[in-house]
Amino acid sequence: MANAHSAAPAGREFNPWPAVIFIVLVCLAVLFLAPTAGVLLSSVKTTREIALGDLWSFPTRLYLGNFIEVLNKPAVHQYLINTLMVTVPATAASIALGVLAGYVFAKLPFRGSEALFLVIVAGMFFPPQVILIPLYRLFNAVGLIDTLYPVILIHIAMGMPICTLLMRNFFATVPNALREAAILEGASEWQVLTRVALPLSLPALAVLATLQFTWIWNDFLWPLIFTQSDEKRTIMLGIVNLKGQYSVAWGIQGALSLVASLPTLIVFLFFQRYFIKGMTMGAVKG
């Protein structure tokens, strides 16, 4: 520990607090990790072992059958492909729309643009249930129910507010003089955006990419409403589906949960910095 050298010079009291706090934090950390440990442990055990009440003990041998079974299921492949087909375009498109709108609100304000901006940002706060029924009717009318399109479209629209907010705040920090200089050189507004403003805003784009990817990948509600057949379901619905099929195959459920969480876990591990930034940036200034 950091205080190991402070063999308490005479006269100064020994301070026990750092040690106490450290121990408290270790206990809390163990408590916090315990739930996740359950999934990890179950995924490497057989159903028999778990049913015998042996879920929470350390595995004596590594059983990989659950992972092999999950990864060999064609349905799981389909779920993962569907999820990617929703997540990647919706992430990219919502950021693109946020860049366009954010640029106007930051650099080309007009009368009423502040109010318009607030209306868009307010979209971030509403529970999605508020727009569920009309959207269901809309997509039903155009025959898109049970396809991935409504899920992609709605994620673009629902992601736009946070993307617009962050991009506007970021573009506001790009000096106006840069834009004016470029315009005087004969650059168009589009060139200012793509050649000047965007290259400077890579950190903001990284923040949005991590946030949007995680949220869309993890989403459950929209695919629940807009898709019906198993071939169109995303991975999160797939977990719930398989739960019905293998009601007591806890090991398989654990393995599948882990496989489904891997992409967002990887994003989290490598881009944690951006994650935290996005969560705090998005909320601080309205």
Place this chain on the structure above:
Amino acid sequence: MERETGVWRLVFLALPLGVFTVLVIWPLASSFYYSFTNWNGFSDNFEFVGFSNFNKLWTDKLFFNAAVNTAIWMVAAVLIPTLLGLGLALLIDSRIPGGPVFKSIFYFPICLSAVVVGQIWIWIYQPDWGLLNVAIGAVTGSSPDFAWLAKPDTALGSVIAAWAWQHTGLAMVIYLAGLTSIPEDLLEVCEIEGASTWQRLRVVIIPLLTPATVVVVALNVINSLKGFEILYIMTGGGPFNSSDTLAMHMYNESFKKYLMGYGSAISVVLFIVALTIIGIYFRELKKVDEIYG
């Protein structure tokens, strides 16, 4: 020049505003419209029924039950992660070795989906081999088989615990960011003046964390209002509607019973609740901005 700028504004805003209008603004307005009809979700023939959907809210015992549960859910889902997050942030901020590691451990559940978090906690509460019963058994020496999620008394509380587990880290990182902005010399003055830890906390640190608290509370309110998925997965609103919330009730009435008109009326109520909370939030945010710059 000015005219050219106007054209660019239009070009840049056309697509974002178009998408937002069609997929957010228009459906929002339509929800109000459908709340005055008896649409069943399939048929093109439906009638205007005036305020009868809203009148039904007053007599619907399940609606009242869901409203009470939503209030309980929101208060708990805001208070618990906020207080735990503040506590963790203060502990981690006290120059402890391994701070970043602790931070990651407490924060990582935020990247898991509601489905996976629900799954994890269903196992914790599993009657036969769930961690909670195993732990209680280990302490008391008995072997309890209490079904936490299947009992009306404990279902909602059990889901709240799972929710708090996932959202504490978010409050913690925002508080940690807030703590770094507290001037070092202010804390030194405390030490010189001989203030106790509690005094320092109560008089200096917590008041200076007000902007962070506003953000944490607002985020938790927003998230908890949207907290539908984890309830859907862990309890489905049951048993006996004991964990039914407004969002859950709206889903059941609309997509299980196909009473889309009535479901729209519930969503209008939900919208008004959200709007009120957002209004309060923006007003408070302004106050905080004025005081703390």
